Amino acid sequence: MTLRRLRHPALLVPVLAAALFLVLGAGSAAQEEDPPGRPGGDLVAQGRELFVVGCSSCHGLDGEGVRAPDGADRGPSLEDSGEAAAYYYLTTGRMPLASSEEIPQRKEPAYEPHEIAALVAYVGTLGDGPDVPDVDAATGDLSLGGELFRDNCQACHSATGAGGALSYGRAAPSLGQATPTQVGAAMRIGPGQMPVFGRDALDDAEVDAIARYVRYLEDPDDRGGIALGRLGPIPEGFLVWVLGMGLLLLVSYVIGKRSYHRRKAEAG
Amino acid sequence: MAPLRRRRHSKPDRLVTRRTARWLDSRLGAAKFARSALGKVFPDHWSFLIGELALYSFVVLLATGVYLTFFFSPSQEEVIYTGSYEPLQGVEMTEAYRSALDLSFDVRAGLVMRQIHHWAALLFLAAIVVHLMRVFFTGAFRRPRELNWMIGVTLLILGIFNGFAGYSLLDDQLSGTGLRIAYSIALSIPVAGTWVASLLFGGEFPGPDIISRLYVIHILLAPAAIIALLGAHLGLVVRQKHTQFGGGERREDNVVGERVWPSFAFKSIGLMLITAAVLSAMGGLAQINPVWLYGPFDPAEVSAASQPDWYMGWLDGALRVWPAWEIRAFGFEVPAPFFPAVLLAGLTFAALFAWPFLEARRTGDRAEHHLLDRPRDRPVRTALGVATLAFYTVLTLSASTDVTATTFGLSVNAVLWAFRILCLVAPPVAGWIAYRLCRDLVDREVARGETVPKPVPPPRRTRDRPRPDPRPTPAD
Numbered sequence: 001m002t003l004r005r006l007r008h009p010a011l012l013v014p015v016l017a018a019a020l021f022l023v024l025g026a027g028s029a030a031q032e033e034d035p036p037g038r039p040g041g042d043l044v045a046q047g048r049e050l051f052v053v054g055c056s057s058c059h060g061l062d063g064e065g066v067r068a069p070d071g072a073d074r075g076p077s078l079e080d081s082g083e084a085a086a087y088y089y090l091t092t093g094r095m096p097l098a099s100s101e102e103i104p105q106r107k108e109p110a111y112e113p114h115e116i117a118a119l120v121a122y123v124g125t126l127g128d129g130p131d132v133p134d135v136d137a138a139t140g141d142l143s144l145g146g147e148l149f150r151d152n153c154q155a156c157h158s159a160t161g162a163g164g165a166l167s168y169g170r171a172a173p174s175l176g177q178a179t180p181t182q183v184g185a186a187m188r189i190g191p192g193q194m195p196v197f198g199r200d201a202l203d204d205a206e207v208d209a210i211a212r213y214v215r216y217l218e219d220p221d222d223r224g225g226i227a228l229g230r231l232g233p234i235p236e237g238f239l240v241w242v243l244g245m246g247l248l249l250l251v252s253y254v255i256g257k258r259s260y261h262r263r264k265a266e267a268g
Numbered sequence: 269m270a271p272l273r274r275r276r277h278s279k280p281d282r283l284v285t286r287r288t289a290r291w292l293d294s295r296l297g298a299a300k301f302a303r304s305a306l307g308k309v310f311p312d313h314w315s316f317l318i319g320e321l322a323l324y325s326f327v328v329l330l331a332t333g334v335y336l337t338f339f340f341s342p343s344q345e346e347v348i349y350t351g352s353y354e355p356l357q358g359v360e361m362t363e364a365y366r367s368a369l370d371l372s373f374d375v376r377a378g379l380v381m382r383q384i385h386h387w388a389a390l391l392f393l394a395a396i397v398v399h400l401m402r403v404f405f406t407g408a409f410r411r412p413r414e415l416n417w418m419i420g421v422t423l424l425i426l427g428i429f430n431g432f433a434g435y436s437l438l439d440d441q442l443s444g445t446g447l448r449i450a451y452s453i454a455l456s457i458p459v460a461g462t463w464v465a466s467l468l469f470g471g472e473f474p475g476p477d478i479i480s481r482l483y484v485i486h487i488l489l490a491p492a493a494i495i496a497l498l499g500a501h502l503g504l505v506v507r508q509k510h511t512q513f514g515g516g517e518r519r520e521d522n523v524v525g526e527r528v529w530p531s532f533a534f535k536s537i538g539l540m541l542i543t544a545a546v547l548s549a550m551g552g553l554a555q556i557n558p559v560w561l562y563g564p565f566d567p568a569e570v571s572a573a574s575q576p577d578w579y580m581g582w583l584d585g586a587l588r589v590w591p592a593w594e595i596r597a598f599g600f601e602v603p604a605p606f607f608p609a610v611l612l613a614g615l616t617f618a619a620l621f622a623w624p625f626l627e628a629r630r631t632g633d634r635a636e637h638h639l640l641d642r643p644r645d646r647p648v649r650t651a652l653g654v655a656t657l658a659f660y661t662v663l664t665l666s667a668s669t670d671v672t673a674t675t676f677g678l679s680v681n682a683v684l685w686a687f688r689i690l691c692l693v694a695p696p697v698a699g700w701i702a703y704r705l706c707r708d709l710v711d712r713e714v715a716r717g718e719t720v721p722k723p724v725p726p727p728r729r730t731r732d733r734p735r736p737d738p739r740p741t742p743a744d
Contacts, residue, residue: 239554
């Protein structure tokens with residue numbers, strides 16, 4: 001009975017669907033790239049100061065790593081992390097972490113660009129890690145990048161770069177916000193579950209090509225209308241049920257129900 | 269035509285439509301047939317239009333599909349892409365995928381046709397499922413309509429199969445992944461698996477023949493079977509007449525509603541045009557299956573978040589949810605995918621085919637029925653139907669474990685376990701709620717004196733109205 005009082009209860013369905021449609025369709029803007037810090041004598045000293053304040057509680061005063069009393073790793077040694085790791089973790093906001101149990105996630109960087117440059121320079125002096133790669137996405141070969149991306153990256157990050165689930169709460173992040181230098185740095189250091197792609201596996205030109213393709217995926221050739229989050233058939237199925245079926249059932253209801261006069265005649 | 273002729277006896281008819289009608293009638297005797305067809309009475313309830321949504325989606329599928337065949341080339345020959353999509357230029361791919369890219373980038377109206385075709389396929393199956401729900405919950409499958417129910421279930425299977433065949437033709441990364449799973453499912457059949465798989469695919473995966481075989485099935489065999497069965501499905505509705513809800517002057521032995529001409533025909537044509545319009549709008553406004561982003565299929569590659577279209581979701585979900593148990597029986601290995609993919613699918617469709625007979629056996633009601641049940645008046649059937657729907661809905665949602673996990677920042681293992689538990693818990697809970705709801709609704713009506721409790725005195729076999737003879741006999 002209450003349903004009948006609502007004149008067109010089914011009208012809610014397409015309205016909600018349209019709202020969802022708009023939300024899903026909204027894309028994310030690419031983030032401006034920070035200039036990679038170039039080390040100088042002064043920078044290293046500044047970096048050490050910042051390191052002692054912000055990083056040493058987990059990574060140790062000299063970046064040697066810290067073990068908790070129970071023997072677990074509180075923070076790993078940074079001796080062979082290199083500038084690339086510092087650059088990657090700090091510019092994507094994945095470091096510093098509130099606690100060592102937390103899984104690093106992309107967030108707003110905690111440090112200003114010049115502070116990051118100093119920290120990167122300091123971590124670079126700790127040992128023999130990779131430098132911040134000099135990625136030039138503009139000169140990369142787009143179709144080579146696509147092939148390499150499909151060979152090496154899509155298994156976790158998905159063919160559209162939307163990211164994907166790994167086991168036990170880990171995830172390969174969406175690449176929508178990754179800058180070319182961050183993409184190159186991640187390949188060289190292999191953060192989290194990601195494997196390391198050294199120069200033997202992918203040379204600099206190939207890194208440029210992948211970075212170009214990742215950049216392309218941020219705003220790909222999206223003909224065909226609103227891209228439904230580039231998540232494949234799940235949002236497509238959702239749309240066909242909610243919008244397509246919702247709308248057509250409503251239409252069927254409106255044109256198929258007995259006419260007013262007919263219902264009146266039957267009732268009376 | 270007779271009254272018209274009388275009125276305009278002396279003058280030759282100037283209306284071209286009438287002249288044409290008369291011309292046809294004098295050669296084909298079409299007037300008699302047309303009069304009875306146009307005068308046919310169709311019961312008016314909005315839910316009887318749902319099956320037509322499927323019919324009209326199929327019309328759209330045929331129209332767009334024919335256009336696509338002009339440009340699609342089902343060949344697995346390796347070519348180098350030189351079309352206008354820059355990120356794939358110079359990449360090696362099959363001719364099938366190349367022609368799919370050309371359809372999307374270089375053929376006029378190719379992409380919109382592809383998208384309308386794909387949306388129409390999704391809608392076709394959605395409408396079939398809703399139509400099946402309507403038929404099930406109102407008991408429209410009971411004698412004498414068991415045959416038509418079975419034809420409908422066959423159409424559902426054909427629709428699912430043909431949808432999958434079409435999805436697999438383009439030979440992009442996603443469709444290749446789907447075929448890879450299909451191959452593994454075929455492999456999982458005990459004893460015969462390896463032979464079945466290589467027979468279907470023409471050899472070791474991916475096989476040289478699978479795309480051209482699926483193409484013939486997709487554009488010729490399956491559509492022909494669907495058209496033939498659709499004809500039988502609708503023919504039986506005409507012959508056995510449409511069911512109707514009771515009440516008012518509607519009884520077991522009459523049909524109350526609108527004549528096909530003019531009212532019902534206009535509603536139906538309108539519905540067809542609106543279905544086509546909605547599908548065209550979706551095809552033009554919402555991107556579906558952007559194969560150029562997925563890249564050409566390579567058996568060594570797979571992308572995260574690979575899902576099938578929604579109507580295959582329950583099978584994909586079952587594969588994900590089923591534990592990785594390898595069982596040895598009678599000296600043969602039974603691989604884990606056999607249970608969720610082969611056995612579950614087989615049982616599902618067997619149960620659907622058998623349902624009218626199972627129910628008749630259980631209730632002992634073997635009488636003819638032309639009046640529909642209200643779902644609330646058959647609480648057990650309704651509860652079973654809701655529980656079954658809940659089960660398959662949970663399975664379908666299980667196909668999205670990874671997307672759900674990343675979208676909501678959850679652990680994919682936790683999501684998987686949640687779906688496992690839901691698979692077992694959701695059906696009984698949903699069924700129980702449906703049962704209580706039915707009971708309470710009827711009780712309330714009885715208390716208010718709105719309705720007399722409807723026992724199940726099976727209506728006598730009414731012979732008042734001429735019925736088609738011989739009628740289908742239930743297999744009892």
